[in-house]
Amino acid sequence: MNIKFLKYFCLLPSAFRRRQGYGGQVCLPWLSSSRLSFLKYFCLLPSAFCLLLLSGCEWTTGGGMTVGDENVTAYDFSGTYKASDGGVLVRKPGTSGTTTNTTYTTNSVGGEVLATGDGSSTAFAGALAHPTTLLKGTLTIVVGGYRCSDPGTASAGTVALTISPSDGTTGTINLNTGAWVLNFASPIASGTQLIAAYQYVSSSSVVTSNQGNHGNPIYSFVLYQQGNNVQIIDDCASKYEGNIGSSSVSNSMVQLYVTGYSQGYNVTIAGTLNAASYTMTATFIEDGGYDADISGLRQ
Secondary structure, three states, X not given: OOHHHHHHHXXXXXXXXXXXXXXXXXXXXXXXXXXXXXXXHHOOHHHHHHHHHHHOOOEEOOOOOEEOOOOOOOOOOOEEEEOOOOOOOEEOOOOOOEEEEEEEEEEEEEEEEEEEOOOOOOEEEEEOOOOOOEOOOOOEEEEOOEEEEOOOOOOOOEEEOEEXXXXXXXXXXXXXXXXXXXXXXXXXXXXXXXXXXXXXXXXXXXXXXXXXXXXXXXXXXXXXXXXXXXXXXXXOOOEEEEEEEEEEEEOOEEEEEEEEEEOOEEEEEEEEEEOOOOEEEEEEEEOOOOXXXXXXXXX
């Protein structure tokens, strides 16, 4: 629209009042009464046109929110969105919030005292100090001149120990629980220790985040909605602004599109908001084509 044209067009009525006659009548001798009647209505047209034009304008507040926009969604999606599993909200595509990495280590034990003879006892029983994942074939129990060993013929369950010397002494080891039993042919001398040596496997787990963005991981979004305009602030204090679509993708879903700057990268977030479950499903796109998944549930 040419603003200068509108300005002068709206001032047209004053052009026909350059000369005033008695009683404020327009003194234009060349006008007949019929022409004057037409002119009266014609002079009102610019004002009516200006009002009609202005009523169709869309005004914007200083905060960037649209006023007078008739395409306003019927849903209010304002709130805090987090991953349902409690992990990172912005995560690597197709992954859960975390990954558990387990490391296994083989440990050696020597000189573990299982029991001590009293000069009268022949039966002894107990459990190893580190029973979990006892490695087959590694256990040896030394009692004075006796040597009791796991033959390594099984990987689980109870195994008969090989006893040397063979004088009727028997023994077993449970590879699952570390429970052992020894029955000697004669009493073990007082003060004689039953000493074990063996190997076992220990494990340690490290849980790491499957964050899908650069910088610090993002665990939550706070969404503010006014009409079709939205603002999102994440828990790293990054801000994204944009809008939600005026037309539904389906019965209760609307499109979401916001842009912002996060930890050194320009970011676009595009996806949908679902009013039936109040969930956010979107893609977090950083400059350079790096993208991640967002699957958030309003808290």
